[in-house]
Amino acid sequence: MDLIELLPRLHLLRFPVGQAYLWRDGDALTLVDAGPAGSGAEIAEAVTALGHRPRSVRRIVLTHFHEDHAGGAAEFAALSGAEVLAHRLEAPVVRGDVPGPEPVFEEWERPLHARALELLPEGDFARPGQVTEVSGGDVLDLGGGAHVLHVPGHTDGSIALHLPEHGVLFTGDTVAASPVDGTVMPGVFNRDGAAVLTACRRLAELDTDVACFGHGDPVRGRAGRTLREAFPP
Template sequence: MDIVELLPGRLHLLRFPVGQAYLWRDGDRLSLVDAGPPGSAEPIAGAVASLGLPPSAVRHIVLTHFHEDHVGGAAGFAALSGAEVLAHHLEAPVVRGDAPEPPPVLEDWERPFHERALRLLPEGGYRRPDRITGLRDGDVLDLGGGARVLHVPGHTDGSIALHLPRHGVLFTGDAIAASPAGGGVIPGVFNLDRARMLDSFRRMAALDTRTACFGHGDPVLAGAGESLRAAVSAHR
């Protein structure tokens, strides 16, 4: 796992073999946005230690959606830290394993990329969090001076984004991504409903955002709102 400082003293990217997570810092309190694939609890604890803090400094684990590369480390790290696990109320039963995971509706060109991503994930099952706080659109969380929850369905039914207006930071989950070829921002792939995902993309692009953090690909660290709006125009 790679640890990359994005905003000094505030924001770090944790990059895994597939997917990524983020640590947000408010003084001596941390929040984790997504939790990496199974087996990520100890590496995340190491990242927290590199900031000079114990695992218990992490108060929240906010999950953007149910996919394994985002929730696989949540139960293990919650056990290490005592952090509260949060997800959209529609997503929570799937994250807990109480409801089946609906498969994505793949376009033909997506299939080889999806198969490649699956091969990067550990085989077998994984521990799931049993306690999840359900979130709804418009909820405000006690991090980053008030982080607003946005329900952004399409990638999954209960996908969320997290917007920190005071800092101009947006965590998009997998509804938006950085192009793997470089040179721009693209709509997310492997969706349940591409049309709903594009509606969600447009909603996020309308926000006042300087820094956009994606589930896959390099974040946009300046002028993110303009980059997102340009991508919307290119994918009408």
């Protein structure tokens, strides 16, 4: 796992598949997504390397239920005591109460998905016993007020987090950056591609300086303009 500083209070945690983010408010930390199964101890090590205790992480906000984002949540919650949050439509899947619906693959996505599966641990992952449910329009107590945006399309209950006070946006897998040239693009492996594009345009309307994606390099500086260029009305 790579640990990369984006801002003095924001770090990127990059896994073989997917990535997570650590946001700091004073001595309190928030983890946005939690990597795949087996990531709990690595996240704890990263938190410690930054001079904090794992118990400084108060909450884990999951942008959606896929294993490369939610797989490490129960492990790290057990180590830290952090509260796990997810959209009300995702929470039953995160808890393991119901199976998650499959993406509707484009043909060109199938080999990409097969490659991703080769890099992920086999089998199911540990499930958090408690998941706090959130909805679009909620405001979380971090970063001066983190606005929860319901952006269905990648999954039915996908969310983004917008911190207006800091100009920071966490898009989850709704938006991605190409690993080849960094081009900003809609995420892949979606339930509804048209809905994803609508969500991308909605996120592009926000006043954003730093955009943090579920896959690919974040945009650091004038991210709103980059998103609007990628997703014109």
